[in-house]
Structures are given as C-alpha cells and as structure tokens.
Amino acid sequence: MEYDINFQILNYDLFYKVLENICENKDNKFNVITCNPIGYSPCGFPIHHFSIGTGPYEVVYMAGTHGNEIIGVDFVLQLMKNLALGKGKFAFFRPELFTVHFIPLQNPEGFFTTTYAIHNVIKDNDRKKICKDYYLNYRKANNAIHVINDILLHFFKQENLSNNFEMLKRHFWKKFYGRTIILEHLKQFFSEIPIKYDECQLEKFWNSKLQAQMLTFPFDYQKPFINLDCNCIPEITSKHQMLKRNIEKMFHNYPYPNYMLGNFCANSLGINLNENNEYYFNELKRLVQEEGNIPVAPIYGNFPKNILGPFGAPSFSKDNFFYTTENIAILNFLKNCQEKLYAFINCHSTGGQLYFYPYDNSINYKESDFTFYINNRIATDYLKTIQLSYQESGSFETYEGMGYPSKISGFGDILRVKYPASFLLELSRAGGNPLGPYIFPNYYLTMKVNMDACMSLLNTILKVQHLYNKTYEINYDRFGRIKYNEKVRTFKL
Ligand SMILES: [Zn+2]
Structure with missing residues (x-):
C-alpha cells in the first residue's frame, strides 16, 4: 500500500487542521497519543509532542x-500520518516494540512567521509554479555567488596570502552587497587588497562563468516577498499579538529587508x-571582536548574524550565553527519556x-561503550535505504553521510555528543528554503525515501539494541592475557 503524501504548504491554521486530522483519523491502524507539550516558545506557543x-x-x-x-515540519507530520495509518513500509510497524515520538515543530514562532508571509504572497496562485520559480531563481543567485567566490579564491590562492580566505570573502560581500556588482568592482577590490591579477584571465572567468554580466539585489527569488510587512501576522490570539510585536521591534531596531519575513529562521x-550553543556563541564573539559585524551567507542578505534578527544570533545577550526556552525544552525531554x-x-x-557522529571513546577511556558502532551502523543502514528507495523510484540520487567528530558548531552537535544515536x-536534495524543496519530483521523493528509511531505522535498532546499555573494559593480567569485562552503561550527562 502506497504512502499517503499530500502536497501541502502549511501555515498556523493548516498546521492545526492537519494535526487534528491525523490524531482523529478513524482509519488509523495505530493510535496517536497527544502528550503534554514539551515546552513553550517565548510568546507562549506550545511545542507539541505526540507518540x-x-x-x-x-x-x-x-x-x-x-x-x-518548512519541509521538515511537513515531513514529520506526513510521517506521523503514514505511520498511524500503517501505510507503505509501516504496515510492518510493531507498536509493542517501539514508541515513536513526534515533535513536529520546535520553533513555532519562526515557522508561523515564514508561513504567514508565504501564504500572503502565494494567495490563490499556482503553488507548484511559484515553488518551481523560487527554486530556479534561488539556484541562479546561488550560482552567481559561487562564481564570484571562485574567482576570489582563484586569485587569492595565486597570491599565497597568509590571511584567511573566509575573512576576505566576508570583506568582499560586506563591501559590495546591495549594489549592482559588475566586473569593475572585482578589479577595484583586488587593487585595494592588494591582490595581483591577470586582467585578461579575470575577464575571461567573469564572462564565461557568470551568465548575466552583473549581479543585482535583491535576488529574483526574494522579489515576490519585498512588499511584505508585519501585518501578514494576524492578531488572532494573544500569542500572535506578542509575535507580531516582537518582530516589529526586531525590524525597527535594525533595517532588515522585508523579504526576510518569508525566510524567517530564528524565533x-x-x-x-x-546556533544557540555556547561553542558557537564564543566563536562568533571572537570573530566580531576581530572583524566587526559578521554577515549571514550572501544568498540570504548582508545583515549581521551577531545581532538579534530573522536569521538569528546565538544568544539573546551578546555578552552572556543563554539557552532559549525551545532548546531547554528538548534538552529536558531527551534527558528524561x-x-x-x-x-x-x-x-x-x-x-x-x-x-552522524563517529566518536570512538575507547581512545580516551579504559572503559568503552558502543557509541561508535551504534552510530555508524544506524547511519550506514539509513543511507543505504535512502539510496535503494530512490532507485526503486527510478532516481539515482543519494544522501551523503557527514560526520565531524571534532567539530561542534550547532545545537544539533551538542545532542550528538550526548546520545549514541542522535x-x-x-x-x-533541492535547496532554497523555504519553497525550493517543494519542486517535483523532489518533494514526493523526499517524503517517500525518508519514510522508507524510518522503517529501516526501526529494524536496525532491533539488531543493535543489546549494545546501548553496555560497556566493556579491557584488562591485562600479569601474564599479559586479555580480559574483557562487560559492564552496564551509566549515563553521565
Ligand atoms: Zn537548519
């Protein structure tokens, strides 16, 4: 039986309507339990939890x-619906073995802001066409940015400069963002640094790789959103009123472009x-001390990510680190289970x-657990299933497995360090938030391959479950013989 996948761009009302339909569907094969919210956003929107x-x-x-x-929220809801209905691979779901928890929306304020803005723009227009145009225009802008960055890197490398390229790149975009960028600007920039460049080669690069002869702002993908304002958020509850007030204040304190309402990442x-974690907070603080404001990636705009805004700073205070209520909620929830x-x-x-997080603690401790194995095994199986599932649909796409054991930069990394299978x-596979992922067939396949992979994840857990709460200790006796002692894992979180 096929999965039941709907093309849907949600907003506040639709989010609640879809939730209600899932929870109360008479055809559900497995019961959906509505649990207490795990916490609340600063304006008081609940962070819902179902199982x-x-x-x-x-x-x-x-x-x-x-x-x-927004595709993430959509996916978790469609996953919940299909699991409850026992559709597709979920026909084999074993409710007596598993409890699957769903927290479909950790940041309701950012999601409702983005989706109110989107609905204000798309109205009754052809949604699929809007998503496709958005995706193509986003790609066009992203490619142009990459071309310019590649040119910068090419001449930077030739110079063998000791200072860091990321900084140079930031410097370039800070200087030119918002005005029409033409070839002359690059020449001007190179002579100011100074970086020697072959004029002929530079012109050849520019002309061959950049389809348009200039780069203009705002990007075409942002244009449908430039006339938005905070009135797209209706004041239907006191939480909505507070949301609108907070965002008005944010846009009053710093001149953010209005199109950011439709691509609103923060709370x-x-x-x-x-980015709300102490590691990144300190890293950004250091960068700001060295360079001044640090802008977001040029594809989004040129506003600083060290200031409270639509893209989001790492902490409410620029001097001290605090977790947001949304992150405290998930930290507590995971700790309890x-x-x-x-x-x-x-x-x-x-x-x-x-x-994933291939961290092998046996290098540091005499007593080892199976984190490394569990983590890799689950990731490997998940990725294999994704690939097979794509192939079944006649597509040869794959997902890439990424792991930076030593690098902690996101809140996700904080959780990856704490839990064996986080x-x-x-x-x-299609970029360009929020609407890029809604192009076809990417949209349907994203849902389908990840539902298949969810079921395979449950099967992998059955194979490795005996390892989660165990550790082993290696000892050598006085004759040099090895002894393994199995122990029970104690969580030190
Ligand atoms: Zn993200």
Whole structure:
C-alpha cells in the first residue's frame, strides 16, 4: 500500500487542521497519543509532542528548529500520518516494540512567521509554479555567488596570502552587497587588497562563468516577498499579538529587508536555535571582536548574524550565553527519556545529508561503550535505504553521510555528543528554503525515501539494541592475557 503524501504548504491554521486530522483519523491502524507539550516558545506557543506505539524502544523525530525550513515540519507530520495509518513500509510497524515520538515543530514562532508571509504572497496562485520559480531563481543567485567566490579564491590562492580566505570573502560581500556588482568592482577590490591579477584571465572567468554580466539585489527569488510587512501576522490570539510585536521591534531596531519575513529562521526574539550553543556563541564573539559585524551567507542578505534578527544570533545577550526556552525544552525531554532513547532524528531542510557522529571513546577511556558502532551502523543502514528507495523510484540520487567528530558548531552537535544515536538530517536534495524543496519530483521523493528509511531505522535498532546499555573494559593480567569485562552503561550527562 502506497504512502499517503499530500502536497501541502502549511501555515498556523493548516498546521492545526492537519494535526487534528491525523490524531482523529478513524482509519488509523495505530493510535496517536497527544502528550503534554514539551515546552513553550517565548510568546507562549506550545511545542507539541505526540507518540505512536507503547514499546520499550523509543525513537524521537523532531523538526522545525529553523523556522524557514518548512519541509521538515511537513515531513514529520506526513510521517506521523503514514505511520498511524500503517501505510507503505509501516504496515510492518510493531507498536509493542517501539514508541515513536513526534515533535513536529520546535520553533513555532519562526515557522508561523515564514508561513504567514508565504501564504500572503502565494494567495490563490499556482503553488507548484511559484515553488518551481523560487527554486530556479534561488539556484541562479546561488550560482552567481559561487562564481564570484571562485574567482576570489582563484586569485587569492595565486597570491599565497597568509590571511584567511573566509575573512576576505566576508570583506568582499560586506563591501559590495546591495549594489549592482559588475566586473569593475572585482578589479577595484583586488587593487585595494592588494591582490595581483591577470586582467585578461579575470575577464575571461567573469564572462564565461557568470551568465548575466552583473549581479543585482535583491535576488529574483526574494522579489515576490519585498512588499511584505508585519501585518501578514494576524492578531488572532494573544500569542500572535506578542509575535507580531516582537518582530516589529526586531525590524525597527535594525533595517532588515522585508523579504526576510518569508525566510524567517530564528524565533521571535531573533535567536537561531541551532546556533544557540555556547561553542558557537564564543566563536562568533571572537570573530566580531576581530572583524566587526559578521554577515549571514550572501544568498540570504548582508545583515549581521551577531545581532538579534530573522536569521538569528546565538544568544539573546551578546555578552552572556543563554539557552532559549525551545532548546531547554528538548534538552529536558531527551534527558528524561535518555535510557530508553534509541534514536533521535533532528530534521532540517536542505542538502540531502545525514550528519552522524563517529566518536570512538575507547581512545580516551579504559572503559568503552558502543557509541561508535551504534552510530555508524544506524547511519550506514539509513543511507543505504535512502539510496535503494530512490532507485526503486527510478532516481539515482543519494544522501551523503557527514560526520565531524571534532567539530561542534550547532545545537544539533551538542545532542550528538550526548546520545549514541542522535542525527541531524538535511531532508531535501533541492535547496532554497523555504519553497525550493517543494519542486517535483523532489518533494514526493523526499517524503517517500525518508519514510522508507524510518522503517529501516526501526529494524536496525532491533539488531543493535543489546549494545546501548553496555560497556566493556579491557584488562591485562600479569601474564599479559586479555580480559574483557562487560559492564552496564551509566549515563553521565
Ligand atoms: Zn537548519
């Protein structure tokens, strides 16, 4: 039986309507339990929690950390619907073995802001066409930015400069963002640095790689959103009123372009929930001390990510680090189920990647656990299923497995370090939040391959479950013979 996948671009009303339909569907094969919210956003929007199954192996699917990554929220809802109905591979779901938790929307304020803005723009127009145009225009802008960055890198490399390229790149975009960029600007920039360049070669690069002869702002993909204002948020509850007030204040304190309402990543206080961690907070603070304001990636705009805004700063205070209420909620929730937690999948939006954490603690400790094995095994199986599932649909796409054991930059990494099977999933192969992932056939396939992979994840858990709560200790006796002692894992979180 096929999955039931609807093309849907949600907003506040639709989000609640879809939830109600899922929870109360008479055709549900497995009961959906509505649990207490795990916490509340700063304006008081609940962070909802649902579960299916009553088994001892608990798995958590969460989405909506970044408000503009709307495909994630959509996916977790469609996953919940299909699991409840026992559709597709979920016909074989075993509710007596598993409890699957769903936290479809971690950052309601960012999601409702983005989706109110989108609905204000799309109205009754052809949604599929709007998504396709958005995707193509986003790609066009992104390619142009890459061409310019490649040119910068090419001449930077030739110079063998000791200072860092990221800084030079930031310097370029800070200087030229917002005005029409033409070839002369690059020449001007190179002579100011100074970087020697072959004029002929530079012109050849520019003409061959950049389709348009100039780069103009705002980008075409942003244009449908330039006439928005905060009135797109209706004041239907006191929470909505507060949301609108907070965002008005944010746009009053700094001249953010209005189109950012349609690509709103942070919560209403202007904090980016993934960057809301102490490591990144300190890193950004250091960069700001060295270079001044640090802009977001040029594809989004030129506003600083160290100031509370639509893209989001790492902390409410620029001097001290605080977790947001949304992150405290998930930290507490996972801590409460830590000994029953067999996988946590944090769904983000674009890239088609699974971030895993191949950390081998046996290098540091005499007593080792199986984190490394569990983590890799689950990631490997997940990625294999994704690939097979794509192939079944006649597509040869794959997801990439990403792991940076030493690098902690996001809140997702904080969780990856704590739990053996915590993953950050970049769902869609098509870029361009929020609407890019809604192009066909990418949209349908994103849903389908990840539902298949969810069922395979549950099967992998059954194969490795005996390892979660065990450790082993290696000792040598006085004759040099090895002794393995099996121990029970104690969680030190
Ligand atoms: Zn994200």
